Amino acid sequence: MLKMITDPDILEAYNEDALGFKGEFNGLFRPDSESEVMDIVRDCASKKRFLTPQGLRSSLTGAAICEKGAVLSLERMNRLIDIDVKRKMAVVEPGIVLSDFKKSVEEAGLMYAPDPTSAGECTLGGNVATNASGSRSLKYGATIDWVQGLRVIDGTGRALAVNNSPVEKMCAGYGAVYRPARLFVGSEGTLGVVTKIHVSLTRQPANLFLAMVFFQDLRSAVDFIIETHEKIELRPASMEFLDRMCLDIIRPNAKGIAIPSDAQAMIYFEQEYDDDSEKDACLDLWFPLIEKHTPLADDTQIADSPKEKKHLYDLRHHVPARTNEESIKVVRAGGCKISTDWAVPHNHLHQLFAYFNEIRGPLGDMMVICFGHLGSGHPHFNFIARNSAETAIAQKIDDLMAEKAVALGGCVSAEHGIGKMKRRQLALQYPAPVINAMKALKREFDPAGIMSPGNIFLTE
Template sequence: MNREDLIGELKNIVGDRFVLVEKEDVIVYEQDGSIFQVMPEIVVLPGDVEQVSAVVKLAKQAAVPIVPRGSGTGLAGGAVPAEGGIVLSLARLNRILKIDLENRIAIVEPGVINLDVTKAVAKDGFFYAPDPSSQAACSIGGNVANNSGGPHTLAYGVTTNHVLGVEAVLDDGVIVWLGGEVPDTPGYDLCGVFVGSEGTLGVVTKVAVKLMQTRESVRTLLAIFDEMDNATQTVVDITAAGIIPAALEMMDRTTIEAIERGAPVGFPRDAEAVLIVEIEGLTEHTDRSASLARAICQRNGAREVKLAADEAERQRLWKGRKGAFGAMGTLAPNYYVQDGVVPRSKLPEMMRRIAAISKQFNLRIANVFHAGDGNLHPNILFDMRAPGELDRVIEAGAATLRACIELGGSITGEHGVGLEKKAYIGLLFNEADLEAMARVRRVFDPDNRFNPAKLFPTPASCGEIRLQPAQIPAGLWI
């Protein structure tokens, strides 16, 4: 099958307007939320599951790679078509198909925006728990692919804990349900396997998610610290005291500066770290937990501990936290975000190591992270124009990941491996572990056509991956 035939067939399946081939169209699909760029040849936007199935079948026939894409907000290059081919955008599969409040289930298509699920049920007192910072833009399908977390992961778990089943299109175009609307479906937990598989096993076309009931009471504390060590110690102490907050988030001085420059919310710019502690539950529970948490903050030398007075103030705190990544643009033209995990008790040590890495490589690093999970997000700030800087950034990134592993942690908490970290996955898993994963992959995708060159440390045609552009006018980044 030649290119023209393939395009013609694709147009027959999804309609002319939803097959993009012009350079001025496909070029915008060369990147996601990461810094990697590879241009697809064709972008297809199917409108229903049958079209997805037909496109997948056709891709198999034509032996073309196929890369599923949600909203393209991922930070590890998961939606970048590393080997070109077809980008399959699921943005048009964006219907909420069913909301069943009695059973606390929603069935949604993969292109539905994460926050829209919560919006659809909020008036009835429910919410969808996983809340990545990009939740106003990221899709449920993308969340499933990356097993995304979010600040409230601490109490409620990550995506896999909230997905009961997925409908998926397999490599031969067959449409199948894995899991269902109830847990414990007999057989291997293939739904669990699919969640977090980064688009390497098939295309998710429906997702059955759990809905949770909004808690009676929410208390949100903002603790301000003059020393990073005191802030990290507070995190260790809060969880050690048996308090499980719904969220426990930390931002360092550099991050605060970025937020306050971009879309200010009133974090004190002279603080070394701020901690957001959020507690949810019955009023009796949140009252006691909040006062315990406050006491721990104060015992660790917090300069100030503020309780959000109302929902508006709480929303403001979260707006700052959730906009932190995007706000990095106010400090530097490029940032490279890491997603390492360390045991909570190792946080103070890890933050010291990051400070040392920052010094060693002479790079600014902004830290904003899910402290309660020990899930770090060091953002290495840099300027692609500066000769040799990117190399230092990549080395510094590797150094932080190595530090995570040395302290007993992992290289990804929630962003996925994607293109970004596949070279490092060998640090975490031994050959037998990787072979076990490869066996699963072989079952689902024997031709290695779904999102190739991702996740596994196989050498890809890396030479063709373009890092974000280089020509930048000087003088903007103060």
């Protein structure tokens, strides 16, 4: 069996996530095959050694950090096994970096649609573990909508092949198991180790333009989002939101893009089109809508060339990168970044923003940066807490907003997962019998309770 690494200097490289959080563990495995994974899991189960699968540690909820036992890094299981252009399918190992996989698919003339912001710093296996999505989930959905089958080594060391049936209709038992691969999507390493992933692909859009629209107030930006949903002729691939703080962050790097000084918010959207006539038709629909909702319509930026699109795309993605930098600073000083991940139906966004303004008083002068997937009803409020007292305040605000989101028909976590930081919110989402059923499922696949301790559940 593959020997467990115990060198402290090597272990340290696997002990910090994107937010600067650290755990405490005493071993590391780096398998490069499913058979090695199977041996490792069986050995850990027999010894009651805890085991946490790990990708590239881009998790924002502490899910990838190991608090006890050993880390099982999947970085060496990074092979692209097959791209079937005719069937629009691909088979990969979990450690493949998402951006590398997407590039290979594009070179084959197809597209893998999910596009988390951290595509260059995350793995496809990690995406499966957290059901990652990204900006284009507005049109294309999340990882769960693209996974068609998985190979999994469960907590006993058994190899399982779980595949979704291609038939449109099914009535064979409980609805939750009609697409069995879905059981493992979002499981955050608690049921086993994914060793092979089958995903569906789609055709690349013929063309795409990006737009940045500026608003003098938040309400107008949300109204713009809501009315866009009502226009059935429009189907943007993404609709992203940046608040005033975000605009101040990107302004120094804008390079020729004039961000209005009185702009309080920005919506960034992507629109696909087939040819110039369809592009003109799309713009004819977009601009009256833009002019209706903002007096800053003339400041709208449209990017159509590859260079222009990359510039706007990089500006948008500079914001979460900068936010994570601020997080690492405060963590090292005893603080914490708390990021909301709730989502609501888009027509309830006004209520959530209003509720935040009602309860934000205790935050004082704490830095709050808000951006995210507003088209999907999914903004991220990022609270940069400078010390433990501020962390407690930010967590309370996060919990109150999550509770409100659920009351409005939404969810506590839309893409980051529960991990270790959101465990207290699981009970806001589900009644006790549902949580107990999830725990029973974990016991079935992981009877020794060794897999990813501390993820999802407060108690196991």
